[in-house]
Amino acid sequence: MTPVLGKRHNRYLKRVSAVLKVWDRLSLPGHRSLADYFWARLVRRLEQEDEPLFRIVKLPEPAQAVSGAEPEKDAWEDLKLRTYIASRCENHVYYEACLERYDPALKFLRQGADGHATFFGSGHGESTLNCYRKILSGTAGGPVMFEKVYSTQFDDVFRIEWLESNFGELLRSRGVLLPEILSLNHGARAVAVYSRFMAAGRIPQKEAVSRAVAIIRVLMDVSSVPSIPEYQDYQSQHIYCQALASARALVTRLRPEANAVLDRITGQVAETPQRYLTHGDLHYKNMLGNGAVLDWDSCGFYPFGYDLGLALSKSLPVSGGESLVAEIQRHFDLDALGNRAQLQMCSLFFCFLFYSRKSSLKLEDGVIIDIFDHLVTVHQRVANDHS
Missing domain, CATH: 3.90.1200 (Aminoglycoside 3'-phosphotransferase; Chain: A, domain 2)
Structure with a gap:
């Protein structure tokens, strides 16, 4: 069973995330080193105080088959917790390693090799990871993309495909702007969806x-x-x-x-x-x-x-x-x-x-x-x- 991220550890992660976002916004030097420091400090803290969560932040073992010992729902919840913790500390290496081990067949954009990624926002949905990424294409003039990873246990990703296919252009022509889907990368257990990043603030x-x-x-x-x-x-x-x-x-x-x-x-x-x-x-x-x-x-x-x-x-x-x-x-x-x-x-x-x-x-x-x-x-x- 996936351990629960307690309030105290969650407060720490939120403070870390806030500091890193301000650091990045001000373009201060040493952002990567600071993120690595916070991650190392978190690992030491959990090793001393919370053995189940310490096991979570250790690099996971290669994914078992869906029919293996770990139920698929538990494996997905485990991945959600791992990647959420990674997002708070801007640890893309750990995040990508978790995705790769969960679903080796999943093709996703990688930090550095495919562009510059930053974690952007969080959610609480059942069918998606609770963290998302904004990716600046490594290709000159390429789009800015929003990455969202779905589990194939649920039909949500198929709903947005259905919506885009049947109503996307019609809704946009009527002023309801759906984010344009640029790529859907289907793996065996997950789907990485890349849509055009919508750079605007929320309405009041x-x-x-x-x-x-x-x-x-x-x-x-x-x-x-x-x-x-x-x-x-x-x-x-x-x-x-x-x-x-x-x-x-x-x-x-x-x-x-x-x-x-x-x-x-x-x-x-x-x-x-x-x-x-x-x-x-x-x-x-x-x-x-x-x-x-x-x-x-x-x-x-x-x-x-x-x-x-x-x-x-x-x-x-x-x-x-x-x-x-x-x-x-x-x-x-x-x-x-x-x-x-x-x-x-x-x-x-x-x-x-x-x-x-x-x-x-x-x-x-x-x-x-x-x-x-x-x-x-x-x-x-x-x-x-x-x-």
Whole structure:
């Protein structure tokens, strides 16, 4: 089992990363030597204090076959931890050695030989490494690339291939700028994706809702051209599963008698035939000032309200169900879209789930459960319409 990176060690790594970034930004000499010093200090520290993590930062043994002793999921989690630690200390040699040993068949760009690489950002996805790299091509006039490594255990990398193939140019022509995929290097256990680096800052959080609404409208407009049945299973998405678990826990604590109602609503939303092209992780951190929209790994055809609920939960502190309903109606004419009650139920359902997540805006439990109460009322209206 992969060991856990404790808070103390994580704080140390974040401080190291911050110092190295400032050093690099100021173009001070000795950046490589400083990074090597921090790495050596980390190794000594773990050797003395944390034997499981010390074994992690030692150079790993060559990868076993997928059918070998170590389960594939554990091997991937182990790689994620190794490469994350490497990224904090800007240790590209160790990072690349870990990739090579995990998947000898994977072709990826190497620091120095193929260009100048720097670690850029971090994430928490299931299907990707939790660190990424920005690579300046070693070829004169070559592109600046963004490297993201995916596990083949999940379908996320195939989703972005599908999106680019079916909607890439159409979305760009409508002002939703997907990063252009330059290369997909498939190995046996992982895929290294290289896209054009989008050099722009994130939009301010206060502008996130209006920008998200504009993006959602474009996605809804292009959903019928063409109509594609693939990737409709939003229920397997990690972010959705987290949100549903948080929502269930809240209902169990404050409305235990309503658990069966939540189950029925969950099932009815899943059976909603009206689907739209959906980003799947739409919030201000994935929207840039130049119109670029990042991180389409969770895209698919989902019911109305999935993107809206997530975007609102990250940026708009509502006072309850009534204010949320008004906010949804302010942006979308549900009567014009079709079955008003059904669409309202779907959007309130996703809003309730995503506001329940710990990583969303910190609303009082009473506010979130008021959203649930409004959802139950709308659900009853839908049930009456069908009876």
